[in-house]
Amino acid sequence: MDWTLPEHDRGILRELARKQAAYAALPVMQQRRKMWHDLNDGQLNSRPPVIIETWTFDRDFMPAAVFQCQTELGRRLEGQLLRHTRNHELIDDDKVIPNTFDVGWFTSIDEFGGVKIAREVAQDSQGQNLGYHNDYPIKDLAADFDKLKPAVCSVDKPKTHAYVAFLTELFGDLLPVRIRSGTFGHGMLTHRVVDLMGMEQFFMAMYECPDDVHKLMAYLRDNALHIMQWAEAEGLLRSNNANQDSFGSSYNFNTQLPTLAQDQPAHLKQMWGCANSQETVGVSPQMFHEFCFPYYQAVCQPVGLLYYGCCEPTHTFWEDIRRLPNLKKVSVNRWTDQRFMGQAVQGSGVILSRKPDPNFLGVDETLNEPAWRAHIRETLDATHGAPLEIIIRDVYTVHGDLGNARRAVAIARQEIDRKR
DSSP states (O other), X not given: OOOOOOHHHHHHHHHHHHHHHHHHTSHHHHHHXXXXXXHHTTOTTOOOOEEEOOGGGHHHHSOGGGOOOOSHHHHHHHHHHHHHHHIIIIIOOSOOOOSSEEEOOOEEEETTTTOXXXXXXXXXXXSOEEEEEEEOSOSSHHHHGGGXXXXXXXXXXHHHHHHHHHHHHHHTTTSOEEEOOOOOSXXXXXXXXXXXXXXXXXXXXXXXXXXXXXXXXXXXXXXXXXXHHHHHHTTOOOOOSSSSEEETTEEOOOSSSOOOOTTSOOOGGGSXXXXXXXXXXXXXXXXXXXXXXXXXXXXXXXXXXXXXXXXSOGGGGHHHHTTSTTEEEEEEOTTSOHHHHXXXXXXXXXXXXXXXXXXXHHTSSXXXXXXXXXXXXXXXXXXXXXXXXXEEOOOOOOTTOHHHHHHHHHHHHHHHHHHO
């Protein structure tokens, strides 16, 4: 708990904190807050926000040359501040620059009670992580299931509060330091299945030993609920119904959930949560209903509002997804029938979280503006009348030209203006 920084790093961090606070106070940020509130609170004809997620192309957005701090700690803090200030300066999408510096609790969560998942990572020629392979601890589901134990969780509250005190002394007079949290637990149950046993074995097990699959899904359900309830009982939950994202840069500003004092612990019912099942893209709706839906329904039940989906086609499983408790947003990616979803959510209050095709930005070195414009226009036409947000994700390079990202945002806004 001995955090120290040289004066050189302290000066850089204080200047960045001052800059972030100034950007957060700009009138445009208040306008963007209202935009998100209007969308999430169900205001008719609310304007779709446009976001581009930058962390996947950090080789372009956060190259080593932009860092000035000399220490590892300084650079870590610098990165958090730069991510916000550079977003405003270089991307200018509808993120609301935070007026706080947010930190999480120091927790330790041994999710499977001692079972570890060994992972081998491959990198590309630039040293960026390109892919990975797990050494699956479950080789035979029936024989190996008893290896899995309930999660073991702990939190170091003194260390967390000491860290907050250190940061408050460093730049808290410029940018207040706050503890934030999600719900803890894991709402992506099939992701955990694939980590434990692999997708091929998972798919085969649904045919060969269905009872064992149900046993595994029940374990993962109970484990997720155990972690969520542990965090709630420990008083770790903090309201995430404002400038926090529920999943994938989808921001949570709303008045449907209560506004709590900063240090007031929240209950799960006062929180946004998220879930998805990308791994069942090759599973029939009937098998999803049998092997997945009951367990997802249970882990989604405790939260106040739910974001569902990621890269899986959600129209395929819509009959189950629409029955998830407290559903508020649903992912509509490039593999989803957006016209079907535009009709399906009419009058339900569910928001479409549209993920445009990232290849427009990640493949060609120069943005094909007419094609991108047509792509956005297609979404706006297909989802007309449905509440909508546009979240550009999974762009892994912009080929060193951040102007492509900024231009993509500007064009999407132009098409929204045209449609409105």
